[in-house]
Amino acid sequence: MGIKGESSSKLPSVSVIVPFFNEEDVALSSLRRIDDVLSNLKHRSEIIAVDDGSRDSTLSVLLDAKSEIGKLRVLSFKRNWGHMAALSLGLKNSKGDLVISIDGDLQDPPEYIPELIRTYLEANSFKNEIDVIQTVRADRSSDTIFKRNSAAVYYWVIRKLTGVNVTAHAADYRLMNRSSVDLINSMNSSMKVFRVLIPYLGLKVKLLEIRRDSRYAGESKYRLKDMFRLAIDSFLSFSSKPLRLISGAALLLSMLLTILALLFFFLWFSGSTIPGWTSIVLLVTALNCFLVATLGLLGEFVGRIYELAQDRTAAQVYKEF
Structure with a gap:
């Protein structure tokens, strides 16, 4: 089947991962x-x-498809773990020399797969040592204004907070070579936000522009809360800069409070103060608000450390059909 010429034994094998x-x-x-x-x-x-x-009949559809598509393997989580976990499971079970991930909603056209492979082979034929071919959207005109603007804010914030040069308008439609996949598989699951992880690891990336199609059927499962969770995961997993910012702000605030305390002491000593409680209440309230916000952020990082120590990938029970 397929392209005539070179023997398939001389060509890299291909795994395509499709989360549903x-x-x-x-x-x-x-x-x-x-x-x-x-x-x-x-x-x-x-x-x-x-x-x-999935809570609908997606798994039944996938199992029925196995009788029609001989090269199909089906993996299924016992419960919903999220998009990144599904991609990670596919990567861990892939066998190909080249691994392509693509969403199952048909917005990313599968017809770009040959071009992904060809771009990778051509790039590496010149000893460029490219690890990843990353698709980027040529335009986002099909997205809502909110989604376009929120995406722009996401990429800007992630670059500023993590220092990682994240590629804008890049989703999870990409090709990775086996060495990249093995490296990613060796890492803890808490860091697997792939659009940040790949540039963070310094993998050599070549971009390929594509045009996305409209959604084939159904509704997007990526809601506002999922976008917010992705943003939180992205910067908490790859940067301690928020902690340093909070530490710097805390230092400045403590210096200011010390100066104010000395000023109030001088006024009291000189007998110029007026009895009252407003200034004290305001200072105590402002300090407590700052402390609570700081503890909340510290709690997020401590929670990440706890999850890292627990390594709950073992709890992500799945079955292969």
Whole structure:
């Protein structure tokens, strides 16, 4: 099948990871399109569909598709762990020399897969040692104004807080070579926000512009709370800068309070003070607010340390069909 010429034994094998969560309306169409694309290539290939604990009939659709698509493997979490966990599970179970991740909603067209592979092979034929081919959206005109603006704010904040040069408008449609996948698999799950992790590790990335399609069916599962959680995960997992900012602000505030205390003592000593409680209440309230905010941020980091120590990847029970 596929491209004539070079023997498939000389070509790198390909794994395509497709996470699904409540995508019963689109799952079969997505897998069929991916299979059609791979069938026209001479590379040995596999498709790994990861059901992220769907509550609809997505898993049944995936299992039915196995009888139609011979190269399909199905992994399923017992419960929903999130998009990053589903991608991580696919990476850990992949066997290909080249691993491609793509969302299952068909907004990222599978027809770009041959171009991803060709771009990687051409880049490395010149000894550039490219590790990742990352797709970026040529435009975001299909997104809502809120989503475009929130995405721009996200990338700006992440760059400022982490110091990592995150690629704007890059989602989870990318190709990674086996050495990159093995490196990522060796890391703790708490750091696996891939759009930040890949540049953080210093992997060599080449960009490929694509145009996204409209959603094939159903509604986006990536809601505002998920975007907010992604932003929190991104900077708490990769930067201690918020702690340093809080420490600096605390130092400045303590200096200011010391100066004010000395001023109030001088006024009291000179007999110029007026009895009252307003100034004391305001100072105590401001200090307590700052302390509470600081403790909240410290609590977030301590929680991350706790999760790292617990290493709950063992609790992410899954089954392969």
